[in-house]
Amino acid sequence: MPTPDANPLAIPAPARPGQPRDQIDTPSLVLDMAVFERNLDRMQAAARAAGVALRPHAKAHKCPDIALAQTARGAVGICCQKVTEAIPFINAGITDIHISNEVAGAGKAALLASLARHARLSVCVDAAEQVEELARAVGHADTRLDVLVEVDIGQQRCGVTDTGAALCLAEQITRHDRLSFRGLQAYHGGMQHLRGHAARRDAAAQAAARTAGYVAALEAAGMHCAVVTGGGTGSVEFDLRSGVYTEIQPGSYVFMDADYGSNETAGGPAAMRFEHALFIATTVMSTASASRVVLDAGLKSMAVDSGLPWIWQDGKRSATLGYMAANDEHGIVQPLPGNSRSVLPPLGAGVLLVPGHCDPTLNLYDTLVTVRGEAVEALWPILARGLSR
Amino acid sequence: MPTPDANPLAIPAPARPGQPRDQIDTPSLVLDMAVFERNLDRMQAAARAAGVALRPHAKAHKCPDIALAQTARGAVGICCQKVTEAIPFINAGITDIHISNEVAGAGKAALLASLARHARLSVCVDAAEQVEELARAVGHADTRLDVLVEVDIGQQRCGVTDTGAALCLAEQITRHDRLSFRGLQAYHGGMQHLRGHAARRDAAAQAAARTAGYVAALEAAGMHCAVVTGGGTGSVEFDLRSGVYTEIQPGSYVFMDADYGSNETAGGPAAMRFEHALFIATTVMSTASASRVVLDAGLKSMAVDSGLPWIWQDGKRSATLGYMAANDEHGIVQPLPGNSRSVLPPLGAGVLLVPGHCDPTLNLYDTLVTVRGEAVEALWPILARGLSR
Numbered sequence: 136m137p138t139p140d141a142n143p144l145a146i147p148a149p150a151r152p153g154q155p156r157d158q159i160d161t162p163s164l165v166l167d168m169a170v171f172e173r174n175l176d177r178m179q180a181a182a183r184a185a186g187v188a189l190r191p192h193a194k195a196h197k198c199p200d201i202a203l204a205q206t207a208r209g210a211v212g213i214c215c216q217k218v219t220e221a222i223p224f225i226n227a228g229i230t231d232i233h234i235s236n237e238v239a240g241a242g243k244a245a246l247l248a249s250l251a252r253h254a255r256l257s258v259c260v261d262a263a264e265q266v267e268e269l270a271r272a273v274g275h276a277d278t279r280l281d282v283l284v285e286v287d288i289g290q291q292r293c294g295v296t297d298t299g300a301a302l303c304l305a306e307q308i309t310r311h312d313r314l315s316f317r318g319l320q321a322y323h324g325g326m327q328h329l330r331g332h333a334a335r336r337d338a339a340a341q342a343a344a345r346t347a348g349y350v351a352a353l354e355a356a357g358m359h360c361a362v363v364t365g366g367g368t369g370s371v372e373f374d375l376r377s378g379v380y381t382e383i384q385p386g387s388y389v390f391m392d393a394d395y396g397s398n399e400t401a402g403g404p405a406a407m408r409f410e411h412a413l414f415i416a417t418t419v420m421s422t423a424s425a426s427r428v429v430l431d432a433g434l435k436s437m438a439v440d441s442g443l444p445w446i447w448q449d450g451k452r453s454a455t456l457g458y459m460a461a462n463d464e465h466g467i468v469q470p471l472p473g474n475s476r477s478v479l480p481p482l483g484a485g486v487l488l489v490p491g492h493c494d495p496t497l498n499l500y501d502t503l504v505t506v507r508g509e510a511v512e513a514l515w516p517i518l519a520r521g522l523s524r
Numbered sequence: 525m526p527t528p529d530a531n532p533l534a535i536p537a538p539a540r541p542g543q544p545r546d547q548i549d550t551p552s553l554v555l556d557m558a559v560f561e562r563n564l565d566r567m568q569a570a571a572r573a574a575g576v577a578l579r580p581h582a583k584a585h586k587c588p589d590i591a592l593a594q595t596a597r598g599a600v601g602i603c604c605q606k607v608t609e610a611i612p613f614i615n616a617g618i619t620d621i622h623i624s625n626e627v628a629g630a631g632k633a634a635l636l637a638s639l640a641r642h643a644r645l646s647v648c649v650d651a652a653e654q655v656e657e658l659a660r661a662v663g664h665a666d667t668r669l670d671v672l673v674e675v676d677i678g679q680q681r682c683g684v685t686d687t688g689a690a691l692c693l694a695e696q697i698t699r700h701d702r703l704s705f706r707g708l709q710a711y712h713g714g715m716q717h718l719r720g721h722a723a724r725r726d727a728a729a730q731a732a733a734r735t736a737g738y739v740a741a742l743e744a745a746g747m748h749c750a751v752v753t754g755g756g757t758g759s760v761e762f763d764l765r766s767g768v769y770t771e772i773q774p775g776s777y778v779f780m781d782a783d784y785g786s787n788e789t790a791g792g793p794a795a796m797r798f799e800h801a802l803f804i805a806t807t808v809m810s811t812a813s814a815s816r817v818v819l820d821a822g823l824k825s826m827a828v829d830s831g832l833p834w835i836w837q838d839g840k841r842s843a844t845l846g847y848m849a850a851n852d853e854h855g856i857v858q859p860l861p862g863n864s865r866s867v868l869p870p871l872g873a874g875v876l877l878v879p880g881h882c883d884p885t886l887n888l889y890d891t892l893v894t895v896r897g898e899a900v901e902a903l904w905p906i907l908a909r910g911l912s913r
Contacts, residue, residue: 143615144642146608146911147635160631160913194852216853217820219535226532236853239809239820239872242549246536253533261812262871285812292854293810293818300812324851420628421682423650423674423689429682431628434884435912440823440850461829462713463583463883464605464625464912465681482651483628494852495823498888501910521890521909522535523824523853524549 149504152513156506157485161418162432164500165487166515168507170412171389172204178371178388179208181407185375188382190214190233190364195386195494197519198503199227205389212255214364214384215519218247223518225254233364234258235320235384237265237285237293241272243524248272248280257281257362259320261295266307266314273313281317282308283362288345289338290323298352305358318360319353321346322384327369328441332399339373347379368395372407389413392493394441396452414447415488415496416504417466422482430458430466430486437461437488438495444488456480458488498523538893541902545895546874550807551821553889554876555904557896559801560778561593567760567777568597570796574764577771579603579622579753584775584883586908587892588616594778601644603753603773604908607636612907614643622753623647624709624773626654626674626682630661632913637661637669646670646751648709650684655696655703662702670706671697672751677734678727679712687741694747707749708742710735711773716758717830721788728762736768757784761796778802781882783830785841803836804877804885805893806855811871819847819855819875826850826877827884833877845869847877887912 149163159165182189191205194216202213202224212231215221221232237259238244250256251273260266260282273280284304287294295301301319308316326338342365350360366374366383368391374380387395390413400408415437421429437444439461446453446468453471455478460467468486470478480486490496497503503515538552548554571578580594583605591602591613601620604610610621626648627633639645640662649655649671662669673693676683684690690708697705715727731754739749755763755772757780763769776784779802789797804826810818826833828850835842835857842860844867849856857875859867869875879885886892892904 144611144639146611149913161628162912222533222535237809239550239807250533261810264871287812291813291816292851292856293812295812418628420626421650423676423682423684424680427680432912434827434829434881435887435910438823440828462681467681482653492823498824499910499912521824521888523551523821523888524536524538 148514149502150511150514152511154511156509156511159416159504159511161416161485162436163416163504164497164502165414165416166503166505167412167414168505168512170410174388174391174409174412175204175208177407177409178385179210181371181375182383183209187375187380190382190384191389192235192384192386193224193519194220195497196389197497197522198515198517199224199229200515201389202229203227211382217523218243218250219522219524220519221250221256222522225250229254231255235322235364237261241268244268244272245275248276248278251276251278251280255281257283257317259283259285260304260308261285261293263304263307266304266311270311270314279313279315281315283317283320283364285320286346286349288321288323288342290325292324298349301349302353302356302358305353316358318362318364318381319346319349320364321349322365322367323370324367327367328394328398329369330398332401335369335398336373339370339377343374343377343379350379368409369398387493390493392441392496393445393489393491396445396489411447411489413490413493415444415490417486417488419480419482419484419486422479425476427467427469428479430468431464432488433461433465434463436499437490438492438499440495441492444490447487447489452489537903538891539900539903541900543900545898545900548805548893548900550805550874551825552805552893553886553891554803554805555892555894556801556803557894557901559799563777563780563798563801564593564597566796566798567774568599570760570764571772572598576764576769579771579773580778581624581773581775582613582908583609584886585778586886586911587904587906588613588618589904590778591618592616600771606912607632607639608911608913609908610639610645611911614639618643620644624711624753626650630657633657633661634664637665637667640665640667640669644670646672646706648672648674648682649693649697650674650682652693652696655693655700659700659703668702668704670704672706672709672753674709675735675738677710677712677731679714681713687738690738691742691745691747694742705747707751707753707770708735708738709753710738711754711756712759713756716756717783717787718758719787721790724758724787725762728759728766732763732766732768739768757798758787776882779882781830781885782834782878782880785834785878800836800878802879802882804833804879806875806877808869808871808873808875811868814865816856816858817868819857820853821877822850822854823852825888826879827881827888829884830881833879836876836878841878
């Protein structure tokens with residue numbers, strides 16, 4: 136390991152509160168607070184109107200300040216996807232966390248059991264070995280855990296695939312004093328991204344019917360499902376009306392990325408629409424070619440698994456400029472077909488992007504620069520960034 | 525901002541030195557030291573034999589311990605791609621750093637000029653405005669910078685596109701006392717990943733010929749190019765023999781990812797081959813389905829821009845198992861065609877992956893767990909992780 140310097144050079148902050156937003160150092164992740172707050176209010180109001188609990192997924196934001204803004208509005212707690220991810224939220228005072236995932240290995244079970252001293256924690260299982268491992272861990276730690284059985288309702292990822300297996304696990308959980316069977320997790324990630332509104336509605340109806348089948352089988356066997364949790368930003372409008380879910384766990388609605396922005400929404404006053412609140416502030420760093428400009432943000436500043444980012448101009452997706460390719464630290468911008476090079480921004484110009492996929496993009500940054508109107512408001516640390524164990 | 529706890533819960537380390545490697549918490553990034561050292565020695569020996577300087581690219585590893593291992597073997601310094609990225613390396617005692625990129629804006633130029641108090645720094649330009657901005661910055665900071673003109677030799681990204689523009693910039697640099705014109709950067713990223721050995725050889729020859737044309741034009745005008753820097757892991761075997769480059773700047777050879785592993789290498793004793801030294805240690809977290817298992821590592825633990833990871837078994841790419849899909853925190857593993865479900869690993873089993881693209885994968889982790897043989901040797905902090913400004 137290098138010998139640490141007595142006075143090491145510090146990394147400058149990306150912005151200062153009060154600064155004009157066009158002076159944010161780039162690339163930086165920027166949150167438009169007015170839009171963000173509308174998104175939070177809209178989801179909370181919809182959950183409240185449906186009489187369903189909102190437990191937003193913190194894997195999307197990894198930011199305790201955002202979790203506190205969600206619980207202040209009425210969220211019952213948060214979801215985390217990994218055990219270590221929960222730690223900064225517990226430190227920030229979040230007292231009710233659902234690990235919406237299985238945990239692998241005795242070490243993670245022990246950590247989870249020890250964290251249960253500081254917050255009410257629940258976790259998913261889909262195998263008998265996991266139940267036994269959790270039971271041993273809470274025994275050693277002298278704590279308690281709520282346990283949900285994860286059921287596969289079409290995602291084809293984790294979760295048991297028949298009611299017999301779900302019932303076996305539920306009964307196994309009840310045999311351990313320090314574990315409480317709380318109900319089911321039924322999440323279908325794939326359907327969140329079906330573009331057509333009717334296609335999502337139909338997929339959500341099918342998923343809800345499968346979930347209802349599991350609930351009915353467990354209740355018939357005397358295993359009460361106090362919690363049935365699931366749903367994401369693409370499906371919650373249907374999940375809230377399904378009568379099956381007691382709790383929804385959307386994450387991306389906070390930000391809205393280009394992928395979710397590509398979903399069709401319904402018309403009419405009942406439509407649940409969320410707005411783009413999250414941007415990557417970038418700068419044009421090279422204009423040496425006549426046919427393109429190069430931005431200072433590439434693969435290390437955005438996730439591209441769900442597509443390249445949108446260029447955001449005048450409050451909407453640019454109709455003239457496209458982000459065409461991402462290298463590690465460069466982004467290639469060209470005129471969209473039908474436009475001349477005159478639409479290209481000059482050297483040093485700021486360009487805003489809407490990332491393709493918010494969750495893994497947040498996971499690249501240590502700081503979220505919040506803005507209100509044209510001024511920087513605060514720097515929010517993304518404290519769970521990188522906590523994937 | 526949340527009120528900080530007086531005694532916040534800490535994030536457990538991924539491993540302890542001396543521990544067996546199969547006890548590393550997952551997902552974690554693991555470096556096999558014996559292979560790593562062979563890769564470093566092989567590249568340094570090739571550069572030395574060719575009489576060309578080796579300046580490895582630190583954007584690949586972002587880890588001062590690795591930079592020190594490179595300079596200890598004879599590397600003349602390192603490349604960084606961003607100004608903030610250089611800071612942890614300066615703190616660790618690296619004294620010669622080339623920013624192999626243009627910098628955008630007065631703030632970054634000022635930071636770069638101030639860092640020049642602590643190390644010899646060079647930077648690229650491809651526009652007159654950049655030269656003037658650098659000149660103002662070193663004037664204010666009372667420091668000096670070496671400046672290289674970046675030329676486009678086929679990458680179609682940054683860099684001037686004709687010899688006249690290159691000459692103009694070189695002459696402009698020499699008009700500023702605190703800036704020194706050092707030569708050219710000529711890098712072609714795209715050709716690094718051409719799969720066929722002959723295709724890469726031909727592309728490298730074409731790139732070297734273009735570079736030689738720029739050098740000749742500048743030298744003819746009296747502008748001496750003391751440094752001609754470029755080359756990457758896929759092209760260095762040709763670049764070293766080209767007679768054009770005074771310096772190579774490969775990065776990925778340290779690790780070798782699945783993308784570079786897919787390049788064909790030549791046969792014979794002269795072939796430059798590098799071995800896979802970097803792995804993601806993962807665990808099977810769900811086996812609820814008969815047709816697949818689920819790993820605990822997805823998009824937040826690896827970059828997938830250059831393809832999904834390989835599963836690594838018995839010192840080579842698995843012929844029976846494939847990593848088929850990455851969700852945010854999950855990886856789906858299935859038998860490859862022709863194999864039955866009996867090849868699937870059991871719940872809790874460890875699975876090693878070779879990431880598709882090393883640079884953005886390193887950028888996701890805070891710690892590199894180094895192993896020698898079957899034991900953990902050290903935890904190396906990836907201190908430039910996330911420093912993309």
